[in-house]
Amino acid sequence: MGAYIIRRILIALGMLIGASLLGFGVMKLTPGTYFDLLKMNPRISQEHVDQQIARYGLNQPVYVQYLRWLDNLLPFGFKPTESGSYLWVEESPAAGRPAQAPPEDEEEESPPAASEPAEAATQPTQPATLETQPATQTAQATPPAAGAATLAASAPPAGQPAMAKHKFNWPRFKWPNLGESFEHQEPVWDVITRPMLNTLLLNLVAIALTWLVALPLGIYAALNQHKLGDLVLSAISFVGMSLPGFFMALILLWLFAGMSNFLPPGGLRSATYDQMTGWHKLLDVAWHLIIPAIVLTIGGLAGLQRITRGNMLEVLRQQYVTTARAKGLPENRVIYRHALRNAINPLITIFGYELAALFSGAALLEIVLDYPGMGQLMFTAIVSKDEPLVMAGFMLGAILLLLGNLVADLLLAVADPRISYS
Amino acid sequence: MIDAAAPLLTVSDLRTWFPIRRGVFSRVHAYVRAVDGVDFTVSRGKTLGLVGESGSGKTTVGRTLLRLIPKTTGQVFFDGQDVMALGSGELRRLRRRMQIVFQDPFGSLNPRMTVGSIITEPMLVHGLYDRRERKRRAAELLERVGLAPEHVNRYPHEFSGGQRQRIGIARALSVQPDFIVCDEPVSALDVSIQGQILNLLSDIQDELGLSYLFIAHNLAVVEQFADDVAVMYLGRIVETASRQDIYAHPTHPYTEALLSAVPIPDPTLERRHVRLAGEVPSPVNPPAGCAFHPRCPLTRKLAQDADVKETTTIFSDSQPVRIMARCTAERPSLRPLADNPAHCHACLMRQ
Amino acid sequence: MTQIPQNVVEPPAEEPGALARGVPGRPLSPLSIAWRNLRKHRLAMVALVVLIIMYLAMLCDGFVAPYPYNAWDRQQAYHPAWNLHVVDAEGRFHLRPFVYVSHYEFDPYRNRIWREDTSRAYPLKLLVRGQTGTMLFGLLKTGVHLYGVQAPARLYLLGADWQGRDILSRIIFGGRVSLTIGIVGTAIAMIIGMIVGGISGYVGGAGDTVLQRICELIMLIPGFYTLMILYNTLPASLTSMQVYFGVVVILAFISWASLARVIRGMVLSVKSSDFVMAARAGGSSPWRVVTRHVLPSTFSYAIVAASLQIPAYILGEAGLSVIGMGVQEPAPTWGNMLQQAKSVTEMTFHPWLLWPGVAIFLTVMAFNFLGDGLRDALDPRTVGLKKE
């Protein structure tokens, strides 16, 4: 089991890198950058736009941009430099030190973008100056021995400091981050936490509702097969399965918010939220959740109800249920101890998949209903090309999918003694 | 051109192992040794019966020598050609001469094809005959195997199991092969039908001079059909002899045990009933030495015999059993009997 | 497909008793059995009929619809639905429904107040001559329409949009996109899925691993986000036809992987089946084995999966269009028509703009019923284990 999980995680890491490459590549297919938006404002100068573009490295080759992004994510990152190099930092030739070529072969592979120091000098972007300045200062101010010490273990023994034109940039610990959003000018993590929590809230409420309603209904339908209740439920299921979520959302919005002001028209909290007391705050959020949660629930309800019913019928037909009945066990015990457990097992996988779709599953609905969640955020980010934000949402979605699948598989193993991963 | 006395098919040291992968990097952890060093020959116009319990690897042998499953090591010579070394084109040509009839009459016919196209397909892919001739031959073959020629346009699901097996035979015959692997062709059929199919196979053999490798899981079927018999246990052949020899003088304890299970039509005859202890061990981790030793009835005898010196004690069915030390250490090889060189067996205690 | 249970006791004489089940002289192919099963499924048949009607209307759109999709009349912007009358201004009843010419004025609150000119009635007519429209995907031109009224009156059974275009006509023309996108998309995904799944399952080895990883990668990426990102990569200079294909390809790109995986699983099981062994032993080339034996065995799954996936494509296109990513105006699709109804003002004042949503609902439901019927008819055991 342990080896299985480790294996899954290793594969998952590889998959995530693949997914990030795919996402990044696809996003780069579109021309233009986020900052093109600024250009239509006569009050914003071209220089300002160029500066912003340079600040986020959008003028560099795509692979450098990708590395920059990846570097942000790693806990032991290679500090990005403005010359585009990740492993090799260009040392400013310190006075008095012999600048000789190092013997290693790798050193000769000077990074492609490193040939643009002139440009970097003429357009000094903010982070660059900030990062390189202290480094050069320490190098110049401290004696060679101390300087070597700051270069970590790679530096040759003091006394004969073979100062290279490039020095190896050792990975050092840093907190992983998702970069900075172009639009919000804030760390991506800060931007997405709240929408993420909102989306989780909506989806968890909807999933809980769906399961709480669908399971009893499914069991009821199975136990009353071909009776009126079952028939009504399956008729409703078919209609519910076929009613597009966004259409239902539009109609509910129009009926309850547009025409009658009965339910709030969107968002998650009222403007007066912070004037409210604790109890009212809860009610306020619940009030705002009604329309989106109902739409999501109805969407999932129909399918789950039908599957539960099918599974339950299947199990009830099995011989061990017949045996249990033949033993004279009370009907309730037969159904809830013997049948139900086995009927629910296959549903566990579905639960895993639902978990996987937490982030992107309700995206369209969020956009249509103006719910302040990930879908809404990603929509604006994609349209305006706020790349760090798009990548973060994309990757979070992918991670959740991986996790959901893993959880589904593990849950299945826990629930079903016949399955084991060894 | 080729010596008629030379065997049609020679199999030497054939092994088919299936890897088992596990762990973080899914390295090969172990192998299922389905076939683990098998030698036999099939003579022209004769039938070799290959007998063994389920899981002994006999079906794998049949499929490996037709190259339906990749071998691990070993050689197979068919009419002087090294089957395992053939390129894909030569292999296809050879396939005309080697055919197979499957055990399961329901799974071996493509449910989406008519009987006619099932039978004509081998001819088609080998480019034999033109379209009309193929149709004519299909009808002819159907008739030969006891079905009506107009059945060519029907689908397999409209036939009974015995009828389907006849279709399978007709398909095998369609390219006029020299050799057919009959992979338990009757074990899925009712007893009443078994005889009819066996008779059909036998008639066809007489008529066309075919050779068969006849795979079966009990000796009863083989008794009336095979010229020679090979007994397999856990991927190895433990005894091979002519039909008469094996039924008259089984030498390997496993063969004896199998034979004792065969019902004897003559009530006056009495056969000592040998009951095998335990179950077939896993082919992943076969017992060292003689693979049969944990279940071997001879060990029971050994418990009483005092003259065998080197013994060791194993636990079989939780009973301590004394067995010959060599049985657990040395892998027995197939050796001819002193009095009958055509009769080989692989039992250390009897050699 | 097994019609005879395995435990049936066989007649000893081996007379072809089992054959008596079929119609004598005519082979009963698996397909005809499926059709026979499907015919028993009433609801699926109703759905099939509804779909056939819809597709026929879509194919003959220029003839069935009273107006071409882009026929505008700015004087009639936002004309309400159903302007057919049977009782005229004097209170007389007419058997043949008729239409009055109408026009609007703004009241001080900018509501459109509609007034009908009752001086002349324009009766509803069948097979009238009107504006030339196209049908059969634009291959044929027709000036004759199934029904309509004489100009200058205009018939608005389901109302008009902001340019005075007939909603019903646009729904019928919108079927060109919405009704075909599922079929084209599923076909593309199915072809890719079959090829990849077939190769992956049949060949195995390193190729299988690589293909499986690619499939997993595609399944890993969050669907709707990817849809939006990919739509944004479509070049700007595309015509609406090209955008349509772009959207189809994008939708297929998202969905082929799961198909490929299921087909791979089926190929793996079919591959080791005896009839495939038999075909190989018979000397069939791998290509022939895959195309003649392995893949056809996955067809029944494929057909069911297709009928169940088509609604997903319709909804996918509509969803994208509703948020403005899809085939653009003036070409109608049900999604981009709904986009206009998205605002609460439009829904309150012009609720007839929501009709395309009803069309989506009906189509999706019909496909759901049909898929359900097909699943029952084709193979209840091997199909539909997992609901996407």
Add this chain to the structure above:
Amino acid sequence: MPKAITRALTVLSIVAVLVILWVILRSQTFGAGGVRPEVAGTVPAADYKPIVGTYGGRFVRATVSPPKSFNPVTSAETSTTEYTGYMYLGLTKTNPWTAEVQPELALSWTPDESGLVWTVKLRPGVVWSDGVPFTADDVLFTYDTTYNPKVSSSMRGIISGPKGERWKLEKVDDLTVRFTLFDRNAIFPLLIADSIIPKHTLEAVVKAGRFNEALGTSSSPDEMPVTGPFMFDNYDGSRVILKRNPHFYRLDAAGNRLPYLDEIVTIIVPDIDVQTLKFTSGETDILESVSGKDYPNIVRPREERTKKRPMQTAASRPTGSDFTVYRLGPSFGESFLVLNQNTGTNPKTHQPYVDPRKLAWFRDVRFRQAMSYLMDRKFMADGIYNGLSYPQYGPMSAHPDLPLAEANTVRFEYNLAKARALLAEMGLQDRNGDGWLEDANGLPVEFNLTTNVENEPRAKVAATMAQDMQKVGIHVNFRAMSFNTLITKLDYTYDWEACVMSLTGGPEPAWGADVWKSSGRLHMWFPRQPKPSTKWEVKKDKFFRLFHLWYPLQKKPSTKWEAEIDECFDKGIAELDPVKRKAIYARWQEIIAEQQPFIYTVTPENLMALRNRFGNVFPAPLGGVLHNIEEIYVKQGGSASQAAAQGQR
């Protein structure tokens, strides 16, 4: 048979759903009862007489996008300025009625005779919200920071010369600053309306090189002392709260320190539609930028609400008529059609940016005038804005009251016959009787029209004109694309033909220099020209010459109009005499109206709605409803709900 029942039930439920939909979808669906809100217009400047209000209350508004930063130097987008406008004052401000420059932090600004040296006297007694006095040092610091190359300042380009010249600032005394400009600049008083930032908190930040990140959305309120009426309090991702600045310099007539309101809460609501709903349901107090399309919905009768919902505070309880809708006259978001007149060739592919055949049409003034004749401005107003918009024919004509607006411009009213005639004069007419136009060579007249998807009214404007173009026989392929893509085409690749756009405008033409001057970046029809190119540059391209032979120009249009516009703008900025300036800009408007490089369509009406509980509301045509936010107060005793809100606080 149960199966039969399930089928019957399913069919029945489908039929039921369809019937319900049928009933609902047939016609307008709101009840007729209830009360409509009032509708009002602007108040004349003469009636602007604020009274003494009362303290307290909050003001809730909604906005589309979240704030990116509260840094007035680095960000000039609306998402920042809509807050910094309340927080930071400039030296001057514009009059909301007349667009005249008025004193704010500066009391006076006087040029010397050369027009290059301006002496600015600052208002005494102004303190930052943390109590530190505002002095000339803050002004110097602000301009230092703006010119700092490490600061990505949006203003730097505008106040720098073409060769990087800068203004020189000298501190004469604590309340006097002397600006020395590098050239004469008539809009200098306007330029110094930009926010002044505090030196005492930000100087260290600038020195540390962290200014670009300073005053961000996660900064604490203590880091942001302000001079404006409101200061930053809190931003939690969905709401921005600004609170009252107790040190704001203005006093009311009774000597009370303004502002009256305690808080301005801005909630982020991306969807305009939901903003409307939030306003009508009582969650917000103001509805800015109402589209004419939504007007009937906003003024529709609403029931007086009596039942109180648990989660709604009394203050936000809506009633049918508790707000007023203000019609403020034309806004600045005019849509126009622009045709690509770029004669250049792509340096990579050596292909001309625009098909020479089409370029010849686009550069022909008759073609552009014909396009202007094709604009059904009446329908655009009625169909898209419910009639709440103004036809526009020239760059400023929709604003007849603006100081520099010139009303007597040429107008090309909707007239298909005149459009056809002009096109025929160019040789574009239906030669084969198929209803579509062909050129002299028999080739169809066609081009691509585009706009951006995101702006729905603009897309509708484009769709409308495309229909009329088709009606006169031009094959026009209309496709909307995403804004980024469109901008890339307009700004980099130049591979577009016709496009519907709009620009952020304003009452001062000089701001638009980048648009109108031929070297400008936003000179959309042919940006970044080394020198004005209105003259036919036939020799440049071989193909072009070939085509030129086929389409000899019977009458050469005025060839130097672009150069003349350049001249207008160069002269206009340097001209300090208002009368002469007006004449210069009148000439510019005349040229544009005649040459139609931008073919204007309609300008939507500026509509706002505000709750009636606020006092001192004096809507102005340019400043809107909130221009005197510091004087706006919550009326006492207005309603019971108001009292409740007061009590709760």
